Amino acid sequence: MKASYNRLIENNKEWAAKKLDLDPDYFSDSAKGQQPEFLWVGCSDSRVPANEITNTEPGEIFVHRNIANMVVHTDLNFMSVLQYAVEVLKVKHIIVCGHYGCGGVNAAMGSLNNGLVNKWLRNIKEVYAKYEAELDAITDMQMRSNRLVELNVFEQVHNLAKTSIVQKAWASRSLQVHGWVYGLADGRIKDLGCMVDEIEDLEPIFRFEFHKEKLDA
Ligand code: CO
8 A cells, every 4th residue: 555645746746737737837937936925924734724725826925834823033934934035025915824723822722731832832822911801701712712813813913013124124115914814614714904014003112213224234
């Protein structure tokens, strides 16, 4: 019996052939470079693939995924993705997309010691602590989890705004940061309506000053 992973290679062969059927230049064009308009910050959950749920093609979305779609300013991996997306690819929109039923969020709501991942989930616990009164008042645990998913997305949108990378872009061009939540149960994306696109959207303590003549420095 063939190992299950062989199916992926076979699927790839069929997929590549199908693409070529539709457009003989598909891969030669694709190899020339990428100009995605969007940076996607999503959860690693296998049920929330950025391209599939937005019905987009390779080349359209620059993607970063981690447990519970977090923006952590000491995360060298994410910050490098952000810098490249904003400063080199010059994406116009950054989308933080969480999802209801997020295992990372649910784990953060509990008190189990999960080892190393505690350190990651700690960032979500901080979000819980910030909105403790509102969240504790929701007695239905699934509804409480859903609300924390939304609040977590809201906080990550603001964490993006707090970065010098996003603020530096704002000093010279338009860049929108959106907060969305995907529903596993219905396949629909909900826009939380918490878009930020200017320095005034941020508490003054987090604002950096960028002088036009120093922008290239
Ligand atoms: Co998740």
